[in-house]
């Protein structure tokens with residue numbers, strides 16, 4: 369049985385419907401991410417699950433119990449927000465022990481549990497430090513320890529790493545996942561960063577405009593998105609408009625100055641479709657080859673491991689990626705030749 373279940377949530381603020389018919393569940397110990405663009409309703413879902421606001425309709429079940437009408441403080445949930453929200457006048461230890469003090473536990477127990485939480489987030493020895501004298505990453509560890517020390521049954525994390533710089537953020541992602549697995553706590557995480565979602569999650573719930581767009585494990589969501597939106601949001605695919613054609617049983621998508629054979633995945637000849645191809649899924653060469661189309665390179669962007677090539681394919685602008693080792697073969701202004709890997713190509717009926 370899932371540990372958290374959310375059934376048919378609807379929520380409007382005034383005239384604006386923010387959530388429509390949201391349902392999903394999280395298994396015990398699972399790390400599930402709500403992913404979607406800004407304003408799609410992620411924080412609103414967390415606020416409903418935590419009990420800070422009520423849905424207009426629908427229900428929330430935790431551990432099999434319907435808590436829809438239960439006040440937030442009785443739900444035993446740990447929360448971490450984007451902006452740390454630590455108490456600036458307290459030191460690290462006092463911040464972490466706060467929830468235990470509120471619960472009026474014996475002092476010896478508070479000490480023991482707060483020390484254990486400090487250790488868990490690798491801040492042992494820093495208990496007496498003012499939180500204002502910590503780095504962003506350290507502050508976020510305090511926030512995590514403070515949420516975990518009360519031994520919640522459910523952990524809700526709302527973009528907890530987004531204020532950190534790239535390197536610290538990557539480190540914290542790894543640590544967050546380690547701590548989560550060590551404690552075995554059921555976790556609902558929110559981010560609008562697709563890479564973070566792919567890295568951390570057991571399962572991703574992709575949202576768009578207050579609805580669930582697709583729900584899957586990271587690999588499936590990345591390789592088998594079921595809409596143009598999903599393929600674009602997860603890893604920025606090239607979306608090319610074309611027409612589905614059939615010649616003697618072979619299916620092809622014909623676009624503005626290009627044509628590529630595809631594995632049939634629904635639709636009929638003449639349908640307007642959207643072809644989704646990721647930059648790294650183009651086979652690319654400096655010389656023409658069978659089935660390839662001409663690609664005129666307009667811009668090269670070196671970004672470490674890969675080099676991204678921007679240019680035109682017929683009348684469309686596309687992005688292809690090569691490993692940086694190969695970038696010298698592809699000069700700006702020159703023509704290259706590209707063909708998508710057939711198995712990796714997806715197409716969707718034009719919406």
Ligand SMILES: Nc1ncnc2c1ncn2[C@@H]1O[C@H](COP(=O)(O)OP(=O)(O)OP(=O)(O)O)[C@@H](O)[C@H]1O
Pocket residue numbers: 381386404405406407408409410411412413560
């Ligand atoms: N209290 C409120 N009153 C009115 N509108 C609200 C309120 N809270 C949120 N909204 C609106 O609801 C929509 C969803 O907001 P929400 O904060 O859930 O988005 P989000 O997915 O968390 O976005 P972000 O990634 O920017 O944090 C937004 O259009 C927002 O403006």
Ligand SMILES: [Mg+2]
Pocket residue numbers: 410411412526
């Ligand atoms: Mg939000």
